[in-house]
Amino acid sequence: MSETQKIMLSVAAVFIMGFILVGASKEDQTVDQMESAAKIRAIVAMQTMANEKCPLKIKEATGEQVFITSETETDKETYLTLKWVGENADKGGFKKASCTLNSTLGGISELIIDDKVIIKKKI
Numbered sequence: 001m002s003e004t005q006k007i008m009l010s011v012a013a014v015f016i017m018g019f020i021l022v023g024a025s026k027e028d029q030t031v032d033q034m035e036s037a038a039k040i041r042a043i044v045a046m047q048t049m050a051n052e053k054c055p056l057k058i059k060e061a062t063g064e065q066v067f068i069t070s071e072t073e074t075d076k077e078t079y080l081t082l083k084w085v086g087e088n089a090d091k092g093g094f095k096k097a098s099c100t101l102n103s104t105l106g107g108i109s110e111l112i113i114d115d116k117v118i119i120k121k122k123i
Contacts, residue, residue, distance in 0.1 A: 046080045046103055054082055054099035057111055061118050064093040078103050
């Protein structure tokens with residue numbers, strides 16, 4: 001057996017042992033871990049949807065674009081409320097805006113701009 005064949009055989013052996021170690025060390029998730037992961041995915045989905053839909057609705061209603069929220073409220077399961085403070089209130093823009101996204105409705109359930117209700121959906 002030549003030196004090249006020995007090197008190729010040892011590299012193949014290292015790969016095979018690596019696959020065996022990875023396969024043997026893999027553990028199944030417990031029920032608690034799966035529940036926690038599902039909750040995190042739901043929160044991320046709500047946050048993503050709120051960050052996509054709310055600024056568009058505020059711009060549509062006021063003509064002013066919002067970027068960074070001033071406050072966030074959530075129960076981490078069913079609703080997420082984002083609040084903004086208007087930057088151009090003295091030039092005709094809004095003073096404050098609040099947008100609530102409810103997971104059971106799958107979209108914006110309440111949009112309030114300067115104490116005026118723009119969207120109000122019942123659960």
